[in-house]
Amino acid sequence: MDEVDNVANFWERLKQGMARTRTGLGDRLRTLFTGREWHEDLWDELEEVLYEADLGSGTIEYLLGQLRKKVQQERPKTADQVLQQLFEVMVAELGEPRPALTLDPGGPWIWLMVGVNGTGKTTTAGKFAYLLQQQHKTVILGAADTFRAAAVEQLVEWGRRAGVEVVHQASGADPAAVAYDTLRAARARGVDLAIIDTAGRLQNKVNLMLELQKIRRVVEREYPGAPHEVWLVIDATTGQNGLSQARIFMDSVKVTGIVLTKLDGTAKGGIALSIYHELGIPIRYVGVGETAQDLLPFNPRDYVRAILGDDNEPSR
Ligand SMILES: Nc1nc2c(ncn2[C@@H]2O[C@H](COP(=O)(O)OP(=O)(O)OP(=O)(O)O)[C@@H](O)[C@H]2O)c(=O)[nH]1
Ligand SMILES: [Mg+2]
Incomplete structure (x- = not known):
């Protein structure tokens, strides 16, 4: 296309x-x-x-x-x-339009997915893997959400769909160890990108925040300068409440970009306007469904036009 x-x-x-x-x-x-x-x-x-x-x-x-x-x-x-x-x-x-996502040579680039329980981290990791695989990049996924066996299975299924390898251990394993294995595999295979999925974390679970920081430290130690992206995944259906929950991640990990998911399931899509205003981090992707293709780059003008406009043309 x-x-x-x-x-x-x-x-x-x-x-x-x-x-x-x-x-x-x-x-x-x-x-x-x-x-x-x-x-x-x-x-x-x-x-x-x-x-x-x-x-x-x-x-x-x-x-x-x-x-x-x-x-x-x-x-x-x-x-x-x-x-x-x-x-x-x-x-x-909504800020300046974001440049299209490209992976420069010289990887592996390391990304982390973070966010509150159920916002769409695993799904978005799978969608990213699919998107980049379509662009002929080699990707590896790391299942560092080890709390639930189902979480690993879910990522493995996404790996199958996207045609990429998934690094995982048994449920209950140390998430930082899975992150470490993922980076090792990424280096050994010479992939362009490693995406590490993490567990859903609530803001009052201090120990879980510490664990996320531990994953981050492992990544930093293995690859100075990494993680190159930390994607904070926010569920649009949760409105202001989701936004205040997301804020805790801003304090605990250095977030570089936001993915706003489930825009398709809500009349609260206006929340995007609050996110940039309140968090100061741009939304770079939006999720508009559950399939691999339902991840779209975020363009501020198109977004407002989709709400308010009466014409049928995209802005570019
Ligand atoms: N309609 C719609 N559903 C989505 C979207 N993104 C994710 N979902 C669904 O939301 C549910 C939760 O998604 P997950 O990817 O499991 O969320 P998570 O953040 O990994 O959840 P935990 O690992 O439990 O914290 C799943 O049923 C997804 O299919 C989206 O953009 N639109
Ligand atoms: Mg998950």
Whole structure:
């Protein structure tokens, strides 16, 4: 598939995946603004819609503050014009578009998957493996979630689907030892990328955080400069609650990028706006389903367009 097809395809899948957020948040905003005179009373209504979309007070205040500035400067007559301004404020709120993911030569590059219980770490590790395998990179997966036998089996199944090797030990083994084995195998096989899956961890489980730090130390010791990416996986369906749980990882491990999963299962997809505002780490991928192809690069303008836009074209 060439680049143009890919972009169109991503856009279709994003739009489809975000249908619930579009009908929830998007339709409410469009109804609020379309075909009306701009009126001061609309501020309150707008605020209410944003609250109901679970954007969180900090993000909402900031968005409204930015929008007020624009309204004061540009003095729009119609609410449609304000909607257009809101569109731009939201895009700006999500930061710069991220460069496409590429693996430079000189690997193995080492990635860690971290995040709260059930957010989609294992699934995303599998999707990444599949994606990079499609790009003719060699990948190895490490099953450092050893708490449950099922967790290992799940990653092995993803390895089979993606056609990549999975390094694992019996359940109950030391996760740092599995990480170590994975790095050894990565070096021995000369792969481009090793992705280490870790267990779901809740913020009050201090010992589990320490264990994650132990995995990190093993990786750092084996490969100075690694891990090259630490992906914090956040479940969009959990809204503000998921965001506050995710914050603990920011303090414990150095997160480099966020994957926002399950956008397809929620009307709370507006949470992406809070994530960058609150955590200061860009969302780089989104999950829009359970299959290997359901991982899309995150483009701020396309994302806002999938919620608010009325046209059918991707932005690139
Ligand atoms: N609809 C949808 N489901 C997803 C997505 N990503 C993951 N899932 C599903 O969410 C569930 C949990 O995913 P896992 O990958 O097991 O999550 P995890 O973070 O590894 O879970 P633990 O290892 O238990 O902490 C599975 O049923 C996945 O199929 C997504 O983008 N969309
Ligand atoms: Mg898992």
